[in-house]
Amino acid sequence: MTPRTLTARALGRATLARQHLLRRGDLPAIELVEHLLGLQAQAPSPPYFALWARLRRFRPTALADLLESRDVVRIVLMRGTVFAVSAADAVALRDWIQPLLDRDLTTNTQYAAGLAGLDLRELAAVGRDLLRDGPRSLQELRPLLAERFPGRDPAAPAYGLRNLLPLVQVPPRGLWGRSGQPRLTPLDEWIGRGPARADPAVVLRRYLAAFGPASVRDAQTWSGLTRLGEVFERLRPSLEVFRDENGVEVFDLPDAPRPEPATPAPVRILAPYDNVLLSHADRTRIVPDEHRRRIMTQNGIVRSTFLVDGTVAGAANLIVTRNSAVLEVTPWQRLTATRRAAVEKEGLRLTRFAAATAEVHEVRFVEQ
Template sequence: MTTDVLGRRALNRALLARQLLLDRHPMPALDAIEHLVGMQSQAPNPPYVGLWSRLEGFDFGELSALMTDRRAARIVLMRGTLHLVSARDARALRPLTQVVLDNYLKSPRAVPLRGFDLAPVVARARTLLEEAPRSDKELRALLAERWPDLDADLLVWAVRCSLPLVQVPPRGVWGASGLARHTTLESWLGEPHPEPSLDEMVLRYLGAFGPASVQDVQHWSGLTRLGEVVERVLPKLRAFRDESGRVLYDLPEAPRPDPGTPAPVRFVPEFDNLLLSHADRARVISEEHRKRVFTVNGIIRATFLVDGFVHGMWKMERKRGAATLRLMPFSPVPEPAQAALAEEAGRLLAAAHPDAATHTVEL
């Protein structure tokens, strides 16, 4: 196996290519979601912008239809966070990532439940949620009727750690609103994947985020001891090193563009896995800028890329029929990039809010 050294720009261009951000691709949204091994979706709307930035001619209604037709779903997976995935990946990935949630039930928050048999609570919750999708508030009230002496909030949290729950539409549909309601994966999408594979999960991660280290794939997934998996699939991989000497693994035929490849400006939404899927994020954002984008309360702000790297943040609002996109750069933006950002922002406003009376870009 070779051990060529890949610099920061080489890793940046490889990541952008895998993330469909060097060129917009003419592929169906469902194919893109599967290629990306899901999209983090702590908030309902960011995946729409994420797909718009990646796909040629993407229509927001395409993703809405995938949600309502049950071909895509929002479910807790990697890192114990809510992800938008295909129905197939929801069934395949949830058994592999359940251990992350099992570990939550061993955390200090679960101490009041030590010695208590959760099985009847989980069974009752499954019945209630499969009768009809319910909000956390509704589930709390129903569980409190049966277990009035226990903390209902804690019970609902334990249920969400124990059961694979899908957040159902209209939540997650562009332009829709309403409480988050859940039902079980089995009720919404059918039985889990019969043969989930950690080996396949790691290989798919490399296809979407490589070249990467074992620590990187563990950071993305929330799982540990993945070095053993990498060892198993090593014959299928090629090895590199970064400038610090860390070993990086990759699929031999995956794209690794020349570091000088031009990178267009791109809008990256909140919580995008582009910024969340490596232990070392220097390939796309500096540590100084990371501290401004990642907030103390867990919000990952929307960013824009100039020459492939995070150059600032952005925010889109609609008030009284007027849609506005504000750009907040971390440093002066070169003039050619200013024009490209303004043009890209105008297109995004038109796609996200086609019926707004006005579209305004503010730098």
């Protein structure tokens, strides 16, 4: 039997439903963090805005408290970038993602030459020894590594430690309204247990629950790993199989929500680095092709964007000062008066979330 075709709009509505972007949820923050398999977190604040977009009564303390209690940690995971994940998922995912991090040590154009010929086991052991007395930043580690590995640019072995060891960024890094450079300590010392080998089939079923329906290439884009087709083949008997409009096979959990394509999608403002924009090879379900290059700046920053009718319609830039919170909205397409009003209403909600005590909350439209 020929698999049913799902349009880009149908795929988008399904993913938005699972992301709690069609309807905000009421579940605890830790449950949503786990459902989403973490929140991309190169910068401290994006995870807070990602949860605000998805939860009805989210307050910053809900995530900050989880970081301070060590129930959520900041650690390098999928695609070799920092995620805020539950401690349990840090344990489950870090070992699974290790092949990606190992590959990066030999292919990274900035650091591979500085790591060439280095005994990586020795480097990992030295790193653990240097962190035994407490968390250190990479800046603090570099001169110490220079003593142990003379004649090398110390930035290279410091980067190597980031990939070789499961290191968490400890608070106050990542706390709402706080600052501080990343200071690192081993995961097992921070939460009392280290990485354990995850079942790839379980991980991919969870990926489908949060981002599906999805193709093999979508899952590989989300994770940064290769050869996931072998896992999907093992899972095939337990999954629904569809095709997208290009004829590509997409897999899904049988009981996962797949709303009608005509289901209304409210305006949503996505956090910078929002993972829903980065977790598919074919992003047309949410990002129209004409906007794909606009979501990322030349220096690799993934912009805050806003969704209209389920797809990216422009950029959003939040500016918070001592007395004001202003959201600059740049539409990339014409907005009707009704949609413009909906963007403004959601934008004002965001400014009040970002700076509840500010005297001024404003949304400004910046026309291109």
